[in-house]
Amino acid sequence: MIEIKKHKFISGAMSIIQMGEEQIGHPSTAINELVKNAYDADADKCWVYTQYDFDQTKNFIMIRDDGLGMNEDTLFGDWLITSRSSKRDEDRDKRRSLIYERLFLGSKGIGRLAAMALGRYLTIITKQKDEKLYNWLRIDREIFKVENLLDDITFSGGQIENYIELFTNSELLLDNNLVENKNLVNTLSNEYFTDFKEGTLIILQNVDNSIKTIIEEETNLKDLEETAIYKGLVDLVTPLKLNEKIQKELIDEKIITNELKISNGSDTFELFYGINFSNNIDINNLNFVEVTPSKLIDYYDYRVFGKVTEQSTIVGKYICKRIDSDQINENLDLTSEYILSDEDLNKRNTIPFENIPSKYKDANVGEFYFDIRIYDLDDDSKDKMVEILKATGRREAIQIMGKYLGLKVSKNGFGVKPYGEEEQDWLGLGAQRVKKHIVSIGPNQILGYTFLYSPQNDGLSEKTNREGFFENKAFIVFKKIINGILEETGQRRARYRLKHNLGRGRVSSKLDRPDTEKFIQYILSKTNDQELIIKTKEFIHDTSSALDNMESTLSFSQRLASIGTGVELIYHELSQPISVLGAAMGSLHININKIADENLKKILLERVNSIGTSVNLLDTLRESLKPAIGKSLPKNFQPIQTFKKVCYLFEHSFYENSIIVELKKNLESIEIKSSEYVFWISFLNIINNANYWLKSVDNRKIIIFEYEDPLTFIISNTGPMIPEDDLDLIFEYGITGKKERNATGLGLAFTRNMLSTCGYKIWAENREYGPAFYIQKEIN
Numbered sequence: 001m002i003e004i005k006k007h008k009f010i011s012g013a014m015s016i017i018q019m020g021e022e023q024i025g026h027p028s029t030a031i032n033e034l035v036k037n038a039y040d041a042d043a044d045k046c047w048v049y050t051q052y053d054f055d056q057t058k059n060f061i062m063i064r065d066d067g068l069g070m071n072e073d074t075l076f077g078d079w080l081i082t083s084r085s086s087k088r089d090e091d092r093d094k095r096r097s098l099i100y101e102r103l104f105l106g107s108k109g110i111g112r113l114a115a116m117a118l119g120r121y122l123t124i125i126t127k128q129k130d131e132k133l134y135n136w137l138r139i140d141r142e143i144f145k146v147e148n149l150l151d152d153i154t155f156s157g158g159q160i161e162n163y164i165e166l167f168t169n170s171e172l173l174l175d176n177n178l179v180e181n182k183n184l185v186n187t188l189s190n191e192y193f194t195d196f197k198e199g200t201l202i203i204l205q206n207v208d209n210s211i212k213t214i215i216e217e218e219t220n221l222k223d224l225e226e227t228a229i230y231k232g233l234v235d236l237v238t239p240l241k242l243n244e245k246i247q248k249e250l251i252d253e254k255i256i257t258n259e260l261k262i263s264n265g266s267d268t269f270e271l272f273y274g275i276n277f278s279n280n281i282d283i284n285n286l287n288f289v290e291v292t293p294s295k296l297i298d299y300y301d302y303r304v305f306g307k308v309t310e311q312s313t314i315v316g317k318y319i320c321k322r323i324d325s326d327q328i329n330e331n332l333d334l335t336s337e338y339i340l341s342d343e344d345l346n347k348r349n350t351i352p353f354e355n356i357p358s359k360y361k362d363a364n365v366g367e368f369y370f371d372i373r374i375y376d377l378d379d380d381s382k383d384k385m386v387e388i389l390k391a392t393g394r395r396e397a398i399q400i401m402g403k404y405l406g407l408k409v410s411k412n413g414f415g416v417k418p419y420g421e422e423e424q425d426w427l428g429l430g431a432q433r434v435k436k437h438i439v440s441i442g443p444n445q446i447l448g449y450t451f452l453y454s455p456q457n458d459g460l461s462e463k464t465n466r467e468g469f470f471e472n473k474a475f476i477v478f479k480k481i482i483n484g485i486l487e488e489t490g491q492r493r494a495r496y497r498l499k500h501n502l503g504r505g506r507v508s509s510k511l512d513r514p515d516t517e518k519f520i521q522y523i524l525s526k527t528n529d530q531e532l533i534i535k536t537k538e539f540i541h542d543t544s545s546a547l548d549n550m551e552s553t554l555s556f557s558q559r560l561a562s563i564g565t566g567v568e569l570i571y572h573e574l575s576q577p578i579s580v581l582g583a584a585m586g587s588l589h590i591n592i593n594k595i596a597d598e599n600l601k602k603i604l605l606e607r608v609n610s611i612g613t614s615v616n617l618l619d620t621l622r623e624s625l626k627p628a629i630g631k632s633l634p635k636n637f638q639p640i641q642t643f644k645k646v647c648y649l650f651e652h653s654f655y656e657n658s659i660i661v662e663l664k665k666n667l668e669s670i671e672i673k674s675s676e677y678v679f680w681i682s683f684l685n686i687i688n689n690a691n692y693w694l695k696s697v698d699n700r701k702i703i704i705f706e707y708e709d710p711l712t713f714i715i716s717n718t719g720p721m722i723p724e725d726d727l728d729l730i731f732e733y734g735i736t737g738k739k740e741r742n743a744t745g746l747g748l749a750f751t752r753n754m755l756s757t758c759g760y761k762i763w764a765e766n767r768e769y770g771p772a773f774y775i776q777k778e779i780n
Contacts, residue, residue, distance in 0.1 A: 011082075011150040017141065019082060019113050027211035028232035029417050029467065033114040034063045034202055035236060036105040036414055039269055041067030042097045043199060047192060047288060049274040050207075050229060051183055052215045059207035060184050061118055064192075066199040068098065070126040075135045076157065079112065095454065100267035103412040103454055116141045118211060119204030121176060125163045126200040133159040136166060140176050147590045163201070164188050181205065183276075190286040192274075215275075224289050230273050231403050235420065237271050238293040239410030239449050246305060246371045246451065255307055255315050256369075260453055262413045294404040296447055299388055300373035301381060304332055304489050307369050308481055310456075312336035312360075318489065320496055322376060328496070332488065339484035340477070363477035364459035370485065372407065372448030374441055374493065378503055407448040407482065409469075411457070417467060420448075426468075427483055441490045450482065516540045634758075637676045639713055640667040643705050646683040650691050657695050664706035672711070672777075678754045679775075682762070685747035686715050686773050693719035710779070716772035727764050 031048060038046040043065035051060045070079060095104045115122050122139045137157035144153060156175050166172055167185050184203070187193065193201070218227050225231075243262060250256045272288035306316015313336050320328035340360045375381060382394040391397035406420030407427060418424045429443040452460060459474035469475045497503055523536050588608050595601045640663060647654070647661050654661065687703065694701040694717060702718045722730065731752045752762050755775060762775050 013144045013146050013148045013150050013153045015150060016082070016113060016144040016153075017116070026417070026467075027118060027208065027214065028229060030114040030117040031061075031063070031229065032232065032236050032415075032417065035233070035271060037112070038063070038065030038067055038200070039102060039414070040097055040104050041065060041069070041200065042099045042102065042267070043067035044268055045270045045272065047272045047274065048229070048233065049187070049286075049288070050211075050215060051187065051276050052212070053183065056206060056212070057179065058181055058183050059119075059205070059212060060181065060187075061204040061207060061211070062187070062193075062201065064196065064199065064201045069128045069131075069199045070135065071128045071131060072135050072159065075124070075126055075137065082113070097263075101261075101264040102267065103262045105412055105414055115202055115204060117208065119208055120206040121178065121204065123166060123203045123205070124200065125166070125196075125203075127196075127198060129198045133161055134163045135159055136163065138166070138172075138176060163196075167203075178205065187286060192286060192288065224273065224275055226400075226403070227275065229275075230289070230291065232417075232421075233271060233273055233291045234294060234404065235408060235415045235417075237269070237291055237414065238297075239408065239415055239451060240269060240413040241293050242297070242371065242449060243410075243413050243451060246369055246449075249305065250307060250369065253317060255317075262453065294447070295388065296375075296401065296404055297373070299384075300447070301376045302374040302489065302493055303372065304374075304485060305369075305371040306332060307367060308365075310365075310367050312340055312363075312365065312477070312481055314339060314481075314485060316370070316485075318492055320493070322496065322502070323500060326496075326500070332485075334484065334488060339481055359473075360477050360480065363473045365474050365478050365481070366452075366456035366459060368453070368457055369451040370448065370482070371451075372446060372485070372489070374489065375401070375405075375445050375447070376497075376502065377445060402444060405444055405447050407443070407446050407450070409450050409452065411452045411460075411462070412454055416452075416462065416469070419468065427479060427486070429486070441486055441493070446486075516544060634673055634675055636671055636673050637679075638668075638671050639679055639707075640670065640705070642676055642679050643667075643683050646680060646687055647703075649684070650687060653691055657691075657701060659691065659694050659701040659703060662702055662704045664704070667705065667707045670707055674758050674760075678758050678760075682751045682755055682775065683715070685751045688747065690715070690717040690719060693717070696720065711777035713775045714772055715775075716767055716770060718770045720770070721766045722764055722771045724766070727766070730764060731762070 035046055035048065044067075046063070046065040049062040049064075051058070051062075053059055096102060097104065116139075120141055122137075122141065124137045124139075125134050126136075127134045135157075136159070137155065139155045143155065144150075146153075156172070160166060164185060167188065168180055170180075173180060184205070214228050244259070247256065247259045251259065271291040273291055274286060274288040301320070301322040303319040303321075304316055306314060308314055314332060314334035316332040318328065318330050318332040320326075340357065342357060375385075377398075379394070382397055385391070385397040385401060386394060389397050389400050391400060406424065407429075408420035409416045419426050425443045427443075429441065429446070459472075460478060461470045461472060461474075462468070463470055469478075520533075520536060520540060523533060527533070588604075592601055592604045592608065595604070643663070650659075653659070690703050694703070697719055700718060704714075704716045706714045706716075708714060731748050748762075755762050759778050760775055761778050762773060765772050765774065
């Protein structure tokens with residue numbers, strides 16, 4: 001007999017947290033999702049405001065739009081059904097907004113939960129034009145962090161005539177254990193919010209630490225436009241501003257025949273950002289700044305734009321304005337066989353390719369457009385940027401540029417995170433530039449956009465957490481195409497720069513050295529002055545040695561760049577599984593304790609605890625890698641904590657070889673402002689050497705980290721003494737005492753150079769028990 005019954009899934013309360021807060025990798029992603037919801041609701045304007053106060057209960061974030069809003073049935077009906085979206089229609093042509101016929105940006109039905117990543121208390125106030133009352137909900141995200149069913153969780157909502165009472169009425173506040181926030185009430189009374197008659201207003205209170213930290217780090221910035229949130233909003237909406245412009249250019253160049261409309265053309269969408277601190281803001285008056293594209297858009301040295309066809313053929317234009325007297329405007333036409341070839345670029349130019357590699361066929365990328373601007377970083381180019389950006393000098397100009405540069409990706413007019421953000425080299429351009437410096441374009445030289453649309457580019461599938469596309473075949477080919485465009489552009493740029501002798505002197509080959517012997521013979525033919533001849537030979541010898549060191553350095557840098565890309569990937573990709581496993585642990589403990597069978601309960605708890613230990617180890621490993629991720633910017637940090645993170649990477653080796661690490665107590669109170677990355681690398685190289693040499697001794701194996709005034713950090717060990725003659729030589733390129741085939745002799749040389757850039761010096765001495773390395777702040 002076979003018994004068949006029907007069953008169904010029932011959601012747990014934690015599913016709201018897992019689909020919302022835990023899905024969002026960065027606070028700006030959550031803000032972006034709410035802005036995109038405003039666009040989908042046919043808003044003409046959207047305002048984002050952040051209020052910061054040392055008292056966390058006074059912090060809040062507001063996002064308001066003048067869109068269509070939600071009526072009572074929608075807010076208390078479909079809006080409360082997770083993963084349901086009115087924007088998801090089987091007929092792709094119907095996935096447009098009601099009035100402006102905008103292509104919808106969201107369709108997964110969980111973007112509304114993204115707000116919970118921003119703060120504990122979420123208040124939603126919404127109203128349609130013909131309604132007399134405002135519809136509202138207030139949700140405390142903490143009520144979902146329990147092992148109950150979602151059906152058992154309730155929160156307050158209803159209709160109200162004066163929505164400000166939601167933040168002043170003691171009964172309503174007490175319902176969520178809130179107190180009146182005078183700052184919030186005053187803000188709601190400002191002119192920007194008193195005309196709120198239609199649309200949606202979202203308010204987050206008790207702002208999350210993730211966004212609070214970002215704001216705190218920027219309290220000394222001169223302008224609102226320099227803040228991370230403003231910059232993120234620029235990345236979000238700039239493609240919308242450029243979309244119509246690029247298509248008109250493509251029509252004028254006869255590259256496309258018709259404009260691809262993302263709306264019916266009768267709409268505008270303006271985005272504004274405000275904050276309660278900044279040197280140019282009156283804290284007594286609420287001010288908003290319109291979010292507009294960077295002025296860098298209007299200036300460039302080189303530019304490529306055009307379309308990529310369904311067959312991956314490139315039809316575009318290449319423009320060079322680097323030198324006024326020699327400007328270039330020519331076609332950029334590349335076949336799919338050329339662009340998708342895996343052969344070296346130089347080989348592609350000489351050998352015809354008739355077939356596309358099978359791994360790139362039928363990728364379903366679809367037709368899309370691109371517009372990429374490239375900037376040289378020579379001194380004259382930097383001076384030009386100083387004037388354009390009104391910077392105080394070259395360094396500030398480069399810092400300002402760095403905030404906006406990058407190769408961005410947009411879909412239906414809005415930027416897709418995290419492509420093109422600072423520290424996000426998604427195309428691996430940095431590593432390519434190390435390999436082919438002359439012809440490659442670095443990520444810090446590009447301000448570019450790719451324009452994707454629905455439905456033709458839906459093969460590029462966006463992740464549920466809104467943090468980029470899935471690494472499917474379409475995305476792999478998409479990256480291959482963009483890299484191909486940049487490679488060809490890099491070749492043309494390199495030829496132009498060589499022609500005008502820009503950047504560096506011309507040589508017959510990038511690997512050829514000057515003929516030094518020929519130069520010496522020339523000197524001998526012109527003079528008998530022995531002192532001059534000896535000095536010439538010494539100079540040639542020193543120059544050749546320097547070039548040898550540079551070649552070794554570049555080789556090692558290439559390896560470091562490749563390793564660094566891998567480390568950065570590991571660091572970022574570990575976060576989500578660790579978060580998911582951590583969240584599951586609490587749930588498993590609660591449910592296992594409900595098991596009646598004590599033996600089974602004991603076995604399961606032991607296994608869960610074992611998993612928990614492994615998760616903690618993974619999380620510690622991830623944190624140990626953190627100083628090696630991203631750009632090396634000065635910040636306050638404790639060297640002892642950085643040292644511990646490095647030691648963790650050697651924990652297994654220390655255990656196997658009985659190596660003890662001893663930390664002196666006076667380090668615990670020491671905090672410095674410098675590049676933590678440089679110290680992380682320095683500690684890594686020194687500890688790596690100590691770990692190697694300690695393996696060869698029979699006595700107690702100890703690594704000691706201590707501090708002495710003035711600003712001196714000492715790392716010593718009980719390993720073999722360094723030969724006195726080598727105490728200075730070990731910091732030279734290529735000098736190593738290790739008996740390993742892969743020993744480069746570059747680690748300590750890099751350490752010395754990197755510390756020097758931060759104003760520190762390093763030297764070695766022998767103590768009674770072993771070698772010691774001193775890192776000391778140089779005093780001017």
